[in-house]
Amino acid sequence: MMEQLLALDMVRVTEAAAIASARFMGRGDRHGADQAATEAMRQVMDEIEMEGTIVIGEVVSVGAALAGALFSHPSTVAASQAV
Numbered sequence: 001m002m003e004q005l006l007a008l009d010m011v012r013v014t015e016a017a018a019i020a021s022a023r024f025m026g027r028g029d030r031h032g033a034d035q036a037a038t039e040a041m042r043q044v045m046d047e048i049e050m051e052g053t054i055v056i057g058e059v060v061s062v063g064a065a066l067a068g069a070l071f072s073h074p075s076t077v078a079a080s081q082a083v
Contacts, residue, residue: 009048015082 022039024033045054 006050009044009050013041013048016044020066027070 017037017040020036024030024036032048041054
């Protein structure tokens with residue numbers, strides 16, 4: 001059951017990122033869109049009861065650095081997720 005709830009929480013994370021970055025569509029501000037999406041993902045992930053390492057970013061071959069963040073809550077399910 002916890003895995004199903006975690007999957008739904010990850011949908012919320014994706015949705016928040018999409019909504020936040022959509023504000024930058026058509027403006028040519030790729031970095032602003034990335035920043036908005038990353039901040040939105042972090043805010044939603046802070047609410048999720050899980051313990052794990054989240055990697056937010058692009059593939060290293062593109063030249064972007066990967067950012068890892070540790071999320072932990074008192075009653076958690078262990079997970080790893082790449083976004």
